[in-house]
Amino acid sequence: MSDIVAQARSLSRAYLRGSTEVHAVRSVDLTIKAAEYVAVLGPSGSGKSTLLNLLGGIDVPSAGSVELLGHNTRQLSDRRLTRLRLERIGFVFQRFHLLPALTATENVELPMAEAGLPRIQRRGRAADLLDYVGLAHRSDHRPGELSGGEMQRVAIARALANNPAIILADEPTGELDRETGAEIAELFSRLNRDGTTLVVVTHDTALAEAASVVRRMRDGRLEPLAET
Amino acid sequence: MLNKLTILLLSVAAQALPSQTLPELLLENRTARQLDIGLGDTVWVSGLDTAERRFVVAGLYRRPGDPSTVTLRDYRAILHLSDLQQLVGVEDRVDRFSLRLRPGADRDQVIAEIDRLAFGADALPAEQVAEASSETFRVISRFHRALAGITITGSAVFLLCLVVLKVEERRLEGASMRDVGISRRSLFLWMFSETVAMASIGTALGLAAGWAGSGLINAYFRGVYDTSMAFARVTDDLTLLVALIGLATGVVVGLLAGLGMVRSGSARLRQP
Amino acid sequence: MINVLSLAWRTLVRRPRRLVLFVAGVTVAAAVLFDMVMLAEGLQRSIGEILEATGYQVRVVPKGLLPFEGGASIRDSRALAAELGTDPRVSDAVPLWGQTVYLSSPGGDPRPTASFGYGAPVGTTPALRIRSGRTIQTSGDLIIDPIIAAEFGVGVGDTLLAGLEPDPAVGALRRRRTVRVVGVANFMFAAEGSATIGLPIEDLWSLAGTASQPAALILIRVAREEDAYGVAHDFRDRLMNVDVYAIPEIIEAAGDRLTYFQQLSLVLGTVSLGVTFLLVATLLTLSVNERWGEIAALRALGVTRGRMLTQVAYQGFIIAAAGTLIGFGAGLLVARYLDEILSDFPGLPVDVSFFVLDFSDAMLAIGVLMTTGLFAGLYPAWRAASVNIAAVLREEIQ
Numbered sequence: 017m018s019d020i021v022a023q024a025r026s027l028s029r030a031y032l033r034g035s036t037e038v039h040a041v042r043s044v045d046l047t048i049k050a051a052e053y054v055a056v057l058g059p060s061g062s063g064k065s066t067l068l069n070l071l072g073g074i075d076v077p078s079a080g081s082v083e084l085l086g087h088n089t090r091q092l093s094d095r096r097l098t099r100l101r102l103e104r105i106g107f108v109f110q111r112f113h114l115l116p117a118l119t120a121t122e123n124v125e126l127p128m129a130e131a132g133l134p135r136i137q138r139r140g141r142a143a144d145l146l147d148y149v150g151l152a153h154r155s156d157h158r159p160g161e162l163s164g165g166e167m168q169r170v171a172i173a174r175a176l177a178n179n180p181a182i183i184l185a186d187e188p189t190g191e192l193d194r195e196t197g198a199e200i201a202e203l204f205s206r207l208n209r210d211g212t213t214l215v216v217v218t219h220d221t222a223l224a225e226a227a228s229v230v231r232r233m234r235d236g237r238l239e240p241l242a243e244t
Numbered sequence: 245m246l247n248k249l250t251i252l253l254l255s256v257a258a259q260a261l262p263s264q265t266l267p268e269l270l271l272e273n274r275t276a277r278q279l280d281i282g283l284g285d286t287v288w289v290s291g292l293d294t295a296e297r298r299f300v301v302a303g304l305y306r307r308p309g310d311p312s313t314v315t316l317r318d319y320r321a322i323l324h325l326s327d328l329q330q331l332v333g334v335e336d337r338v339d340r341f342s343l344r345l346r347p348g349a350d351r352d353q354v355i356a357e358i359d360r361l362a363f364g365a366d367a368l369p370a371e372q373v374a375e376a377s378s379e380t381f382r383v384i385s386r387f388h389r390a391l392a393g394i395t396i397t398g399s400a401v402f403l404l405c406l407v408v409l410k411v412e413e414r415r416l417e418g419a420s421m422r423d424v425g426i427s428r429r430s431l432f433l434w435m436f437s438e439t440v441a442m443a444s445i446g447t448a449l450g451l452a453a454g455w456a457g458s459g460l461i462n463a464y465f466r467g468v469y470d471t472s473m474a475f476a477r478v479t480d481d482l483t484l485l486v487a488l489i490g491l492a493t494g495v496v497v498g499l500l501a502g503l504g505m506v507r508s509g510s511a512r513l514r515q516p
Numbered sequence: 517m518i519n520v521l522s523l524a525w526r527t528l529v530r531r532p533r534r535l536v537l538f539v540a541g542v543t544v545a546a547a548v549l550f551d552m553v554m555l556a557e558g559l560q561r562s563i564g565e566i567l568e569a570t571g572y573q574v575r576v577v578p579k580g581l582l583p584f585e586g587g588a589s590i591r592d593s594r595a596l597a598a599e600l601g602t603d604p605r606v607s608d609a610v611p612l613w614g615q616t617v618y619l620s621s622p623g624g625d626p627r628p629t630a631s632f633g634y635g636a637p638v639g640t641t642p643a644l645r646i647r648s649g650r651t652i653q654t655s656g657d658l659i660i661d662p663i664i665a666a667e668f669g670v671g672v673g674d675t676l677l678a679g680l681e682p683d684p685a686v687g688a689l690r691r692r693r694t695v696r697v698v699g700v701a702n703f704m705f706a707a708e709g710s711a712t713i714g715l716p717i718e719d720l721w722s723l724a725g726t727a728s729q730p731a732a733l734i735l736i737r738v739a740r741e742e743d744a745y746g747v748a749h750d751f752r753d754r755l756m757n758v759d760v761y762a763i764p765e766i767i768e769a770a771g772d773r774l775t776y777f778q779q780l781s782l783v784l785g786t787v788s789l790g791v792t793f794l795l796v797a798t799l800l801t802l803s804v805n806e807r808w809g810e811i812a813a814l815r816a817l818g819v820t821r822g823r824m825l826t827q828v829a830y831q832g833f834i835i836a837a838a839g840t841l842i843g844f845g846a847g848l849l850v851a852r853y854l855d856e857i858l859s860d861f862p863g864l865p866v867d868v869s870f871f872v873l874d875f876s877d878a879m880l881a882i883g884v885l886m887t888t889g890l891f892a893g894l895y896p897a898w899r900a901a902s903v904n905i906a907a908v909l910r911e912e913i914q
Binding site: 333361364401402405409465 | 547682772795854
């Protein structure tokens with residue numbers, strides 16, 4: 017059985033900003049294997065977030081293809097793609113994007129509820145995940161009552177909710193101070209040690225240092241592989 | 245004039261017969277249309293207990309603009325008093341007299357004297373009669389004022405809704421402005437003037453809509469009731485009142501909006 | 517709990533001040549709509565109820581008029597009523613006439629008091645409720661209302677002088693007669709503060725000095741309710757100089773005179789719905805705009821378009837539902853206040869209301885309001901469901 021989780025072939029993405037065409041990703045080839053921890057580094061505007069969105073099926077390539085867990089994302093309907101994201105992919109965003117109306121537990125439960133998991137099971141798993149990320153004592157707090165680092169931990173727990181095959185994280189420490197960022201970096205390392213496949217787009221060298229594969233991106237192109 | 249409860253029974257057979265010396269009557273427009281009678285036609289008219297008499301239709305008239313009667317669908321005609329008295333079988337009897345007093349006459353004294361003499365009748369000043377007969381309009385007027393009050397309340401709430409959204413939407417913008425040194429006073433005036441402007445524009449548009457609407461209302465109901473009466477009128481006083489109320493609403497809501505904007509420092513403004 | 521509805525509710529209550537204001541706005545609009553629904557046919561319903569309460573289902577009136585509208589009369593009404601009464605479907609046919617009757621105390625202050633006198637055949641009591649005493653049973657009987665009773669300080673058993681024509685020359689009532697108070701009653705069609713009496717129609721004819729037995733209308737009671745329309749239709753075809761109406765037909769004809777209220781109701785009701793739509797649409801559009809990033813993230817996490825659309829649409833529904841519920845109560849209170857104003861119309865029967873709550877109309881209004889709220893949320897809901905996830909996330913971090 018293939019241990020390739022995601023594969024991009026000659027992947028390109030261009031979009032219009034005003035009247036200017038921006039080539040965010042140019043002919044990228046990338047293979048992500050199971051249990052890999054891939055960090056994509058690059059300056060702002062290098063296309064790394066766009067690459068992550070393409071890998072996660074939330075953006076559509078202009079050219080080339082993305083195969084995600086054996087599915088060509090261009091051949092999937094929006095409904096199937098959404099389902100794939102729900103069940104097999106976890107996302108962690110720079111700005112956390114927790115629902116302010118829900119508690120930490122409920123935020124973690126949200127993807128499980130969407131997937132149809134019964135309430136008792138959801139609750140149990142949410143509690144376990146919050147414990148895993150070190151926030152069991154804050155489970156009933158709303159995002160407005162949590163610090164940045166705590167919110168990101170909740171977001172990571174949420175990303176793990178449906179036991180995804182891969183977690184895609186876009187600048188997960190971008191809104192955090194150095195110390196908190198280091199804690200998140202450590203959490204990601206732990207996730208990977210426990211077998212989670214990670215792709216992290218970042219400026220943060222601490223995150224990059226923990227990765228098993230570091231790729232650099234510049235002007236929409238991936239530079240050749242640098243193993244660590 | 246006679247008591248309208250003794251209005252004659254109009255049995256009509258209109259023919260274009262020579263009028264000769266037939267007595268005349270005036271027929272109301274709608275009556276003429278409904279009975280298919282025209283100018284110059286001869287009609288037979290009888291009272292409850294009297295024989296028919298022929299009359300010639302000497303003219304058609306439009307029902308006066310009296311809101312208490314304009315919507316009625318009864319048949320109406322105007323006859324010479326003596327003819328009407330004969331038709332309804334009464335002599336020397338009327339529903340009311342109207343008196344014009346000589347200059348300098350004491351009206352109250354005249355009224356008292358008539359009350360003493362005229363058994364079964366009351367003498368009333370003209371304005372009292374007018375007031376009694378205009379009670380319908382006063383009721384409508386009160387009703388409209390009540391509706392206006394509800395409308396104004398609703399408008400104030402709606403304006404407040406929009407303004408609250410605007411204040412919340414501009415939290416960050418306001419915070420940034422405070423950061424760069426814009427004073428609270430300026431922030432207040434910004435929000436206040438925008439709200440007042442919104443209220444003013446809304447009021448102006450509302451007045452225009454009201455003016456246009458009154459034209460439509462008058463055109464419609466004049467057609468329905470065949471009358472020249474004005475059913476809706478936008479007067480200068482009313483325009484001024486509406487403008488003041490609209491402006492006042494804008495000022496009050498603007499004050500609340502401005503205060504909401506400057507209530508706290510920039511840190512609070514940034515809170516989600 | 518995090519089902520779609522509870523998520524919608526909790527998203528709304530995150531900003532309680534905003535929610536309260538918008539619900540207040542919808543409440544005002546809903547209250548106005550309910551009031552207009554009640555007003556649209558309220559007066560007609562109310563009059564219809566009073567007409568039904570008289571127990572007579574069909575009315576014969578002078579052509580072109582409604583009952584007691586204008587002063588025309590039907591000639592030879594007794595004979596006509598007798599003829600109509602021979603129809604096997606008819607159980608009773610009663611002529612009714614009204615005139616201004618002057619009353620004075622025998623031997624007391626000769627200045628007469630004007631009252632509105634209803635003349636009906638003896639033994640019949642159309643459109644009144646006896647408070648004390650009995651109905652008219654013989655010539656000379658008189659039923660008075662509490663106003664006349666208080667004015668003259670009389671009760672059952674007392675006598676008064678009645679006449680139609682005050683004669684100023686002699687300072688007395690022409691063709692007067694002594695009448696005997698046999699009952700005190702409330703007259704269903706009497707206006708507030710209007711003195712009203714009932715007496716035998718034959719006495720009224722005699723006082724008027726007329727031999728043509730006039731009636732303002734003839735009331736007809738049918739043996740079976742379902743025959744009312746048929747009887748009205750048949751009599752209408754038969755009789756040339758009169759109009760014949762079953763009660764619903766009177767109401768419909770009266771509607772012609774009440775165009776103002778119906779059109780006011782239509783205009784204000786439509787405006788209310790428009791305002792509701794605008795309020796809900798505005799709030800939800802702004803709410804969606806504020807939550808773009810959150811919405812994009814939810815879609816990225818795997819929340820389907822349908823779920824997203826439903827969540828936002830539910831928010832519109834909740835606002836409309838809350839405003840409708842509170843607006844219903846507020847509408848009833850406001851209707852009471854407005855009804856009190858309109859009840860001052862001169863000549864209006866005391867029991868008449870302008871604002872009448874009809875269950876099916878209320879349900880319709882509620883349904884329309886909720887649907888409006890739902891529809892108002894559809895566009896912002898559609899926008900939320902159609903969010904370009906990548907574009908929004910990209911702009912967030914740029």
